[in-house]
Amino acid sequence: MNITVFCSAYSLDDRYSAPAAEFARLLGTGGHTLVWGGSNAGLMGLLADQVKAAGGKLVGIQVELLKHKTYPGADELVLTRDLAERKAQLLARADAIVVLVGGLGTLDEITEVLELKKHGLHDKPVVLLDTEGFYTGMRVQLERMDAEGFLPRPLDQLIAFAETPAEVFTHLTTA
Numbered sequence: 371m372n373i374t375v376f377c378s379a380y381s382l383d384d385r386y387s388a389p390a391a392e393f394a395r396l397l398g399t400g401g402h403t404l405v406w407g408g409s410n411a412g413l414m415g416l417l418a419d420q421v422k423a424a425g426g427k428l429v430g431i432q433v434e435l436l437k438h439k440t441y442p443g444a445d446e447l448v449l450t451r452d453l454a455e456r457k458a459q460l461l462a463r464a465d466a467i468v469v470l471v472g473g474l475g476t477l478d479e480i481t482e483v484l485e486l487k488k489h490g491l492h493d494k495p496v497v498l499l500d501t502e503g504f505y506t507g508m509r510v511q512l513e514r515m516d517a518e519g520f521l522p523r524p525l526d527q528l529i530a531f532a533e534t535p536a537e538v539f540t541h542l543t544t545a
């Protein structure tokens with residue numbers, strides 16, 4: 371399976387980096403391909419190292435403006451002109467999307483993927499790994515949208531929430 375992953379480009383402490391590394395190992399040992407932003411920075415670089423060490427493949431979708439941060443060992447590297455084209459490629463190359471902890475870049479990516487899914491423009495599984503309750507606030511917001519009529523489809527058809535890396539793969543195999 372080609373799994374597109376959105377996550378932080380910053381180095382984070384063990385509470386966040388250990389579950390990300392475990393997720394990456396499961397992805398690699400499961401024989402999957404990591405499709406990601408193609409960066410060597412922070413959690414993105416750690417993810418790529420762990421997937422590679424576990425025998426998985428790497429497809430990087432990097433953007434021209436950040437090409438100096440490109441991960442050197444990807445099996446395939448795509449260079450896009452701008453962030454919009456990169457987001458389109460990250461989605462196009464995915465069989466499923468997994469979201470780990472991240473900042474504004476991650477929020478931008480997950481919002482676009484959910485908005486397109488809302489409109490029926492794709493129907494790929496989206497799983498959010500909610501490490502350390504990092505996404506509690508976003509989940510509360512999404513559940514309120516769901517409960518009060520702001521979404522055309524039930525929330526659980528748009529996104530699944532996992533608390534552990536193993537649970538992410540349970541969602542992906544039953545999706």
Ligand SMILES: CC(C)=CCNc1ncnc2c1ncn2[C@@H]1O[C@H](COP(=O)(O)O)[C@@H](O)[C@H]1O
Nearest residue numbers: 376377378379407409411436472473474475476
């Ligand atoms: C100087 C530095 C840290 C460079 C970061 N270099 C980057 N290289 C590739 N993709 C990125 C980069 N920064 C953000 N992104 C995109 O935005 C997300 C991370 O942004 P953030 O840290 O969540 O907000 C990633 O999923 C990725 O697709």
